[in-house]
Amino acid sequence: MQSKTHLLEDEFSERGKIPGVRYLQSFLLFLCLFAAYLLRVSISVAIVAMTPDKNSTDFLLETHYHIPVFSWTQHTKSLILSAFFWGYLIMNLPAAMIGRRYNNQMLLAMSMTLTVALSLATPTLVVAFNWPVLVLIRFLQGLTQAFTMPMIHGISAKWAPPNERGRLVGFVLGGLQFGTVITLVGSGILASTRSGWPSIYYFSGAFGIFWVILWLSLGSESPDTHRLITRSERNYIKSSLTQTVSEKKNLITPWKEIFTSMPVWAVTISHAGHNCGFWLLLSEMPTFISSVLKFDIKSDGFVSALPYLAMWLCQFPVTYFADYMNKKNVTSLTFSRKFWNTLGMSGGALGLVILGYMGDNANAAICMYVFVVAIGCCTNVGFNINHLDLAPNYAGILMGFTNA
Numbered sequence: 001m002q003s004k005t006h007l008l009e010d011e012f013s014e015r016g017k018i019p020g021v022r023y024l025q026s027f028l029l030f031l032c033l034f035a036a037y038l039l040r041v042s043i044s045v046a047i048v049a050m051t052p053d054k055n056s057t058d059f060l061l062e063t064h065y066h067i068p069v070f071s072w073t074q075h076t077k078s079l080i081l082s083a084f085f086w087g088y089l090i091m092n093l094p095a096a097m098i099g100r101r102y103n104n105q106m107l108l109a110m111s112m113t114l115t116v117a118l119s120l121a122t123p124t125l126v127v128a129f130n131w132p133v134l135v136l137i138r139f140l141q142g143l144t145q146a147f148t149m150p151m152i153h154g155i156s157a158k159w160a161p162p163n164e165r166g167r168l169v170g171f172v173l174g175g176l177q178f179g180t181v182i183t184l185v186g187s188g189i190l191a192s193t194r195s196g197w198p199s200i201y202y203f204s205g206a207f208g209i210f211w212v213i214l215w216l217s218l219g220s221e222s223p224d225t226h227r228l229i230t231r232s233e234r235n236y237i238k239s240s241l242t243q244t245v246s247e248k249k250n251l252i253t254p255w256k257e258i259f260t261s262m263p264v265w266a267v268t269i270s271h272a273g274h275n276c277g278f279w280l281l282l283s284e285m286p287t288f289i290s291s292v293l294k295f296d297i298k299s300d301g302f303v304s305a306l307p308y309l310a311m312w313l314c315q316f317p318v319t320y321f322a323d324y325m326n327k328k329n330v331t332s333l334t335f336s337r338k339f340w341n342t343l344g345m346s347g348g349a350l351g352l353v354i355l356g357y358m359g360d361n362a363n364a365a366i367c368m369y370v371f372v373v374a375i376g377c378c379t380n381v382g383f384n385i386n387h388l389d390l391a392p393n394y395a396g397i398l399m400g401f402t403n404a
Contacts, residue, residue, distance in 0.1 A: 037176055038204040044285075070131065086139055093397075104155050119204055154399075156388065166319045177308045267387065275403070281373065
């Protein structure tokens with residue numbers, strides 16, 4: 001006998017010819033991560049353009065167009081690149097706790113607005129005050145962007161029916177990879193124009209403003225408050241989540257249960273390991289490709305983007321197949337999450353070990369780099385979504401905890 005949720009799902013599928021508003025919400029959250037990663041990742045290419053080798057064509061181009069360049073040491077550049085993560089680390093859990101009390105839609109919009117303002121001010125302030133102000137800006141952007149993932153998980157917990165969770169949330173998380181691709185390619189192109197590296201900050205800031213306007217116009221924290229959703233879709237979503245999600249804002253956070261939960265610590269360890277490898281490669285590879293492999297700034301961006309394009313493309317079949325397995329009860333949900341997470345983490349780890357033994361073979365190294373990053377998409381239906389399975393009412397809190 002079909003459950004009430006399945007009956008409602010069938011009824012809604014038959015009646016609705018236009019994709020539901022939950023898909024619109026997923027698309028808006030996808031664009032949110034896209035915009036966030038434009039603002040977050042652009043520094044990896046921008047810093048190469050801001051500090052060109054004096055014997056390179058990039059240096060000659062920038063001096064010809066009278067674009068300011070800097071002579072920063074490798075230590076200074078590492079300090080700039082790491083500053084974001086110090087702010088991000090400090091604010092992740094507090095941001096999630098704030099999200100328990102206040103409207104997640106507005107917090108997400110405020111977070112993006114502040115990050116955009118800092119990006120737009122970057123070129124002027126860096127030229128005036130040099131690298132110390134860039135360290136401060138990146139630290140502050142880490143604080144503001146710490147709200148992004150907890151708010152997205154909190155909103156997704158109210159919008160994504162369990163049988164569609166892999167596809168909807170997996171698609172949202174794809175904004176991370178797609179934003180990385182466009183940033184690495186686009187930043188290289190922008191840096192090589194007459195406007196130079198400042199245009200990278202202006203472009204990412206402009207898109208962030210566009211997203212905020214779109215989000216405030218069409219987004220919503222939950223199906224109950226969206227003005228465009230149909231009654232049948234609202235009933236379907238709420239019925240599928242009846243046993244798991246509460247709309248109350250004053251729920252007491254079960255800190256003891258969180259800190260003593262083995263599944264939570266398993267997700268935390270997986271998240272920490274994934275973040276370490278992901279951000280190490282994303283932050284340092286553009287510099288490695290430019291300094292060691294001797295690619296120019298435009299080619300550097302294209303090569304750096306290839307792995308993230310592969311990751312974004314691979315996540316579509318992975319998320320759909322994972323949802324199919326869960327819906328058809330091919331395996332238990334627990335086994336499914338563990339299987340995909342193990343595939344993504346162990347595949348990437350093995351690839352990194354092999355990468356270390358490839359010497360100076362540029363083509364082989366780039367191919368292995370693509371594999372290491374691309375297979376990581378499997379974690380989008382592993383630890384990266386497990387917060388919603390473990391405790392939907394506290395998904396934002398769990399994301400803030402594990403992401404820190």
